[in-house]
Amino acid sequence: MSGRMNWRGIAAIYRFELHRFGRTFWTSLMTPVITTSLYFIVFGSAIGSRMTEIDGIPYAAFIVPGLIMLSMFQESIFNASFGIYMPKWTGTIYELLSAPLSSLETVIAYVGAAASKSMMIGLVIFATAHLFVDVSVAHPLAMLGFMALIAISFCMFGFILGVWAQNFEQLQVVPLLVIMPMTFLGGAFYSVSMLPEPWRTITLFNPVIYLISGFRWTFFGKGDVAIGYSLAFVAVLLIVCMAAIGWVFKTGYRLKK
Amino acid sequence: MTNIISISGLGKAYASGHVALHSVDLDIREGEIFALLGPNGAGKTTLISIICGIVSPTSGQVLVNGRDIIREYRHTRTDIGLVPQELYTDAFEPVISTVRFTRGLFGKPRDDAYIEKLLRDLSLWDKRDAKILELSGGMKRRVMIAKALSHEPRVLFLDEPTAGVDVELRKDMWAMVRDLRDTGVTIILTTHYIEEAEEMADRVGVINNGRLMLVDEKEALMRKLGTKTLTLHLDQPLGAIPDALSRWDLTLGGGGSDLNYRFDAKTDESGVPTLIAALGQAGIGYHDISTRESSLEDIFVGLVHSQDGGQEAKA
Structure with a gap:
């Protein structure tokens, strides 16, 4: 083991997780590509032809950040939860628990691998979007940074979900019944300013609005809420997830008997 | 070590x-x-x-x-x-x-x-x-x-x-x-x-x-815990252990054709020679002798059962 950190252990898990992704590479990548294409056909072409611009942005371009976020939320949660749930399900978790790995190293490995996959998928969707619409990025570095932060925080959330889940149904409940509706209602396909009151105010209680708005800001330099609020929300999400993961490892919740 | x-x-x-x-x-x-x-x-x-x-x-x-x-x-x-x-x-x-x-x-x-x-x-x-x-x-x-x-x-x-x-x-x-x-x-x-x-x-x-x-x-x-069992294969089956042999830990097996003697293998005085002599005096003939040493399994079963028995007694 080199130094204080078990970097080889982290690398082993990271490679293993990416290898698992590689086994289903085409399915993993083609699914979001096809889904995104369908969104562009339905929303961009069919609806977009009637709704030409939002806040001065062509509608087809306007929905690009929301579509990327929608896939990244789901992929981050799915990949990270599946990554830690599978060893629990197959029993190979014994190996992880008996290895000289700290909780930090375990999280870096699993969340790092899941976040890498999400970033890849996010970038593939971005590339796919270019096939349908001409969209430029006002703040490219901020866009990549925001994507990374979103991927990491949602992967941590997914990791917690994977630890908590005791069957495959529980693994699916949160992404499908909570995250997807919140994303649809979080301004992925419209601007909050288009909503009448009281829906506009109610929407502001949906945390996803701050994430999509922040990401949209990196594209167009404007969003539904100020970028500061979006960054603050991402920071809070990160801190809450880190605290929850720290508690999971401290208590051994659903990992150790 | x-x-x-x-x-x-x-x-x-x-x-x-x-x-x-x-x-x-x-x-x-x-x-x-x-x-x-x-x-x-x-x-x-x-x-x-x-x-x-x-x-x-x-x-x-x-x-x-x-x-x-x-x-x-x-x-x-x-x-x-x-x-x-x-x-x-x-x-x-x-x-x-x-x-x-x-x-x-x-x-x-x-x-x-x-x-x-x-x-x-x-x-x-x-x-x-x-x-x-x-x-x-x-x-x-x-x-x-x-x-x-x-x-x-x-x-x-x-x-x-x-x-x-x-x-x-x-x-x-x-x-x-x-x-x-x-x-x-x-x-x-x-x-x-x-x-x-x-x-x-x-x-x-x-x-x-x-x-x-x-x-x-x-x-x-x-x-320490092992015992041996001596088995005498008798010429004539016995219906019961004769009184003359009551001082040894004997049991009958094989429908009375085998006489089993269980003894402590770790002691110098196994009692085997005196048992053989007593059999001769009682007129009990045998045509074969075999011995079996207790296995770890016998020891294990004995230990586990003695603890379970003790716990049941306490309960």
């Missing part, structure tokens, strides 16, 4: 309230094969799971090579390899990848030469690129052993290593365990196959209801 593992006052109570271990004290010597015997649910797996870091102890301390398993887990876990009872594997992974993965997980640099030797020793080299799901049960168990040895541990835990494997593979495993011991690896195996402990162990511990009942050298244990 130095102790590679020192366990003191180790206790474990699960959240359900079940107490799996009651203040266990145990030392494992470096380089030995130690067999932990006990019936199902005795606490064997809980004990090794705590040492390996899979289960948290409620009380007590475990030192591996002088280091605490909780405070200095990086060092202690690096020293330990575990082969669990169940065949937990990543079914879609090729053999060589999963073994390399475990080595990396334990912080060791890639070493293809060592992995090749390990797989060859375990007759897995030809299957190195096969997915685990394509292997037989025996092969999967070998993969589990290869994974446990991939990071070159000093201590190897084998939890019921031959549960559900055929006789041939069991004997292969015994030979492999002995070879490992010869390379200096300390081996702790849990089993409820007494034959396994009798065949391989240097020392034996018996655990039941979470309490370590006894630890001793296998040979010494059999000497």
